[in-house]
Amino acid sequence: MDDGLPTRDPAAGRRRPVGVPVRATRAERPTGAAPPQWHRGLTVIAVISLFIGTRALWTEAIASGPVVAAVVTVCYAGILVCGVLALSVRGRLALAAVDLGVLALAVALVICNYWLDHSGSDEGVLTAQAANAILHGRPVYGQPWPWLFDNPRVGVTKTMSGGADYTYAYPPLTALLAAPVHAVVHSTAAATLVTTAALLIGTVTLWALLPAPWRPAVTAVCLGFGLLPAYARQGYPALVALAFLVPAVVRWHNTGAGGRLGRYGVFRAVCVGAACSSQQLAWFLLPFLLIGIHAVRRGELGGRTALGVTARYAGTAVLTWAALNAYFAADGFRDWAEGSLLPFTQGAILHGQGAMGISFYFTDGSSRLNFYSYASVLLLLGLLGATLLFARRLGPALTVLPWLPFYLATRSQDGYFLLMTPLWLAAAATVPASALATAWQPRIPRVRVRRAKAAVAAALVVPSLLCLTVAAASPPPLRMSVTPRLTDRPHLGVASVRVRAVNTTGHALSPHFAGRIGQGTSGWWTVHSGPATIAPHGSASYVVSPPGGFRRLPRNGAAFYLIAVSDRPMTITTAELPSVPTAHPRSRPARRSRAPR
Numbered sequence: 001m002d003d004g005l006p007t008r009d010p011a012a013g014r015r016r017p018v019g020v021p022v023r024a025t026r027a028e029r030p031t032g033a034a035p036p037q038w039h040r041g042l043t044v045i046a047v048i049s050l051f052i053g054t055r056a057l058w059t060e061a062i063a064s065g066p067v068v069a070a071v072v073t074v075c076y077a078g079i080l081v082c083g084v085l086a087l088s089v090r091g092r093l094a095l096a097a098v099d100l101g102v103l104a105l106a107v108a109l110v111i112c113n114y115w116l117d118h119s120g121s122d123e124g125v126l127t128a129q130a131a132n133a134i135l136h137g138r139p140v141y142g143q144p145w146p147w148l149f150d151n152p153r154v155g156v157t158k159t160m161s162g163g164a165d166y167t168y169a170y171p172p173l174t175a176l177l178a179a180p181v182h183a184v185v186h187s188t189a190a191a192t193l194v195t196t197a198a199l200l201i202g203t204v205t206l207w208a209l210l211p212a213p214w215r216p217a218v219t220a221v222c223l224g225f226g227l228l229p230a231y232a233r234q235g236y237p238a239l240v241a242l243a244f245l246v247p248a249v250v251r252w253h254n255t256g257a258g259g260r261l262g263r264y265g266v267f268r269a270v271c272v273g274a275a276c277s278s279q280q281l282a283w284f285l286l287p288f289l290l291i292g293i294h295a296v297r298r299g300e301l302g303g304r305t306a307l308g309v310t311a312r313y314a315g316t317a318v319l320t321w322a323a324l325n326a327y328f329a330a331d332g333f334r335d336w337a338e339g340s341l342l343p344f345t346q347g348a349i350l351h352g353q354g355a356m357g358i359s360f361y362f363t364d365g366s367s368r369l370n371f372y373s374y375a376s377v378l379l380l381l382g383l384l385g386a387t388l389l390f391a392r393r394l395g396p397a398l399t400v401l402p403w404l405p406f407y408l409a410t411r412s413q414d415g416y417f418l419l420m421t422p423l424w425l426a427a428a429a430t431v432p433a434s435a436l437a438t439a440w441q442p443r444i445p446r447v448r449v450r451r452a453k454a455a456v457a458a459a460l461v462v463p464s465l466l467c468l469t470v471a472a473a474s475p476p477p478l479r480m481s482v483t484p485r486l487t488d489r490p491h492l493g494v495a496s497v498r499v500r501a502v503n504t505t506g507h508a509l510s511p512h513f514a515g516r517i518g519q520g521t522s523g524w525w526t527v528h529s530g531p532a533t534i535a536p537h538g539s540a541s542y543v544v545s546p547p548g549g550f551r552r553l554p555r556n557g558a559a560f561y562l563i564a565v566s567d568r569p570m571t572i573t574t575a576e577l578p579s580v581p582t583a584h585p586r587s588r589p590a591r592r593s594r595a596p597r
Contacts, residue, residue, distance in 0.1 A: 195237065
């Protein structure tokens with residue numbers, strides 16, 4: 001306590017005047033300013049995230065790759081040491097060095113995981129085959145490759161028309177990058193190596209661009225949690241798009257500052273064009289970026305200059321995209337266009353964790369599945385309008401908004417949400433709300449401003465919600481009763497099912513049948529008897545059997561469903577097969593779907 005009296009300086013052995021601070025001894029001097037405690041917290045979280053999946057990696061490595069297991073064992077020691085250092089170092093520079101060490105450990109674990117498993121999923125297999133076609137001068141688009149899916153580990157996208165999609169349905173850049181690798185590595189590993197390398201490059205780039213206290217979060221989100229590395233090992237082209245989008249999203253509000261794009265602005269636009277040439281998810285982010293850049297620049301420079309800057313940015317991105325796609329468009333424009341748009345036009349079967357589950361998992365079906373797609377498109381348009389009208393409020397969330405419409409789509413798996421989550425972090429760290437405080441947005445009449453804003457916001461989302469309600473509330477199109485024929489050779493299972501279907505709609509339906517246990521849908525069942533089409537308000541009887549003539553019943557008591565889908569119109573009807581008692585009769589009484597009479 002300073003009582004106004006001279007005090008003795010312990011370092012010099014003499015009294016010091018009042019108000020003169022005591023100088024720290026050499027041992028007491030800090031090596032740098034103390035880091036904020038939340039920075040330490042993020043570093044600790046990043047360290048802990050490295051434990052996720054590491055034991056499973058070590059267990060697999062012990063059996064198949066002892067060298068990899070030894071590396072993982074060393075990584076365990078590194079994790080523990082980093083944990084101690086994260087809580088004990090004093091200076092910011094020292095903690096930054098710990099963050100770099102944590103990143104290096106995460107990269108090592110990702111490489112170990114890739115070394116043990118790089119076989120890829122359907123995306124990786126198709127990309128590798130496309131790379132092989134490029135090397136040999138063969139067409140990439142419009143070419144079905146059904147033999148790629150003979151491996152049971154490789155899933156196939158089934159369509160509501162009763163078929164499946166065996167063609168390449170992504171922009172060409174990922175396949176172009178994989179082509180030279182495929183010349184050396186003649187397998188799917190060529191594609192998964194490109195996507196894994198893209199993830200690592202994107203992670204290091206984001207780590208370097210973000211302020212130091214945010215860097216541990218990059219390690220955790222991109223590598224530590226294990227979600228994105230798993231997609232990279234499967235060969236998802238979206239990871240290549242992510243790597244290109246990182247420099248475009250970090251401090252995007254500075255793009256075109258002063259009315260000039262500059263070298264970095266042009267580089268950002270080129271990266272966006274390359275991302276759009278890698279995977280279609282980038283297409284959804286681009287219009288939000290353009291609206292945000294225009295709003296910020298218009299608030300700074302005025303309408304004409306802002307429009308010019310935005311146009312140059314968009315033009316550079318489009319030219320980059322066109323240059324990367326030119327060869328394939330010239331080789332076969334129709335096949336290239338149809339292949340690039342195929343994810344939106346193929347009519348794939350329902351799948352995902354979004355709102356479509358109401359009709360697929362929780363009710364007996366819907367006769368208006370197309371309204372899920374309408375709801376998704378209307379929500380996208382509504383969010384674009386909301387971003388334009390409320391740029392100051394929604395601008396910081398610009399990297400999250402594009403993925404909301406996928407929740408309402410008929411294909412709404414969570415990969416569409418989480419693959420771009422590093423961009424959420426980039427916006428949180430580098431695009432504060434204060435950076436958009438002067439962004440331009442249309443004026444709303446000052447009379448009852450809050451009510452006017454609420455009315456506008458409601459008008460933008462209500463059409464989407466109405467379409468969602470129509471899709472979810474519509475009854476199944478078929479009143480369907482099912483009678484299974486069971487067999488106990490070699491195990492208890494279904495050999496065939498007799499189906500009685502009544503069309504309750506005013507449209508002709510061409511049903512295709514499949515089984516479902518849990519969330520997964522089987523391959524298409526074979527129709528042994530029954531018409532191809534059921535007339536409006538007509539009825540028909542079918543005998544159908546599972547692929548291979550046998551489908552084993554679940555042993556855990558899970559429900560077994562038979563689904564009937566049609567493509568035009570897009571509908572689904574679900575009927576649960578009767579539960580099987582301990583005595584195994586050859587058939588069971590019919591179970592009906594609950595369609596209206």
